[in-house]
Amino acid sequence: MDPQKILDYGAKLIVIFMCIPIHEYAHAWAATKLGDDTPRYQGRLSLNPLAHLDPIGALCIFFIGFGWGKPVQVNPIRFKNYRKGMALTAAAGPISNIIMGLIGIVLYKLFYVLYIVHYSIAFYYVSLVLYYFTAINVGLAVFNLIPIPPLDGQKILSYFTSSKVDRFMAQYQNYIAIAFMILVVTGVLDTPIGWLQNGMFWIMDKLTFWVDPILKAIFLK
Numbered sequence: 001m002d003p004q005k006i007l008d009y010g011a012k013l014i015v016i017f018m019c020i021p022i023h024e025y026a027h028a029w030a031a032t033k034l035g036d037d038t039p040r041y042q043g044r045l046s047l048n049p050l051a052h053l054d055p056i057g058a059l060c061i062f063f064i065g066f067g068w069g070k071p072v073q074v075n076p077i078r079f080k081n082y083r084k085g086m087a088l089t090a091a092a093g094p095i096s097n098i099i100m101g102l103i104g105i106v107l108y109k110l111f112y113v114l115y116i117v118h119y120s121i122a123f124y125y126v127s128l129v130l131y132y133f134t135a136i137n138v139g140l141a142v143f144n145l146i147p148i149p150p151l152d153g154q155k156i157l158s159y160f161t162s163s164k165v166d167r168f169m170a171q172y173q174n175y176i177a178i179a180f181m182i183l184v185v186t187g188v189l190d191t192p193i194g195w196l197q198n199g200m201f202w203i204m205d206k207l208t209f210w211v212d213p214i215l216k217a218i219f220l221k
Contacts, residue, residue: 007125009062011132016058017049019136020069022100023093023144024052027072030092034085036078044072071150083159090155097141098204104134105204106211113215135197138204142196148180149173 025047028039043051054070061067072089079085108130115123147153149169158166169176183189 003125007128007132010129011136012062014129014133015061015067015136015140016053019097019100019133019140020061021047021049021052022096023140024069024072026092026096027074027089030089031072031074031085034079034088036074036076036085036089038075038078039072042073087156087159090152093152094141094144097137097144098200101134101137101141101200101204102208104130104137105208108134109208109211109215113219117219134204135201138197138200142193142200146180146193149177 024044028044028046031039032045039045046052052069054068057068057070059067074086074089076082076086108127111123111127111130114120115127144151145153145156147157150173154169158169
């Protein structure tokens, strides 16, 4: 099988069995910490992929590259502050992807330097997998921060908007979501989303600037 195809399948499996479960677990963890035990009772306070995978969403990820996990249900009346609780719970998912992306880019830089030093094909493929891992998490973070229902970005935005805007979103959220998904599936949003992903990747690269001189001092004397 073509090595590129193997890496493509591997990247999709990373999304299905690692990135999405951690993303959904972060939602569950945040909601629980803020006073809502609903995710705990529903078995979502777990890193077990089976607790978070939506069968149809997982198949869509594998075969068409676009999909979703099982949404974490919360009971907002259990939060001391409804708006703050919903916003923080929503933000926890993308934040988990950003953290994983930062870890991934640090490891990618390490193994890429090891590849340059040793010219090992094993180090090359590990660095490539880590690049995919980082890119996937950056992509998930950017996508979920778009302020369109049912994405996390809309729940975060609602902390800053008025009740009038909330009512509008609640009334038309199904139509907005359908229109948004059509734009995503047809590729209309590929360019702007790509710009945002590249921008976040650039920021994360700069945040990990300290890794490069350390690795060079150790391995490239």
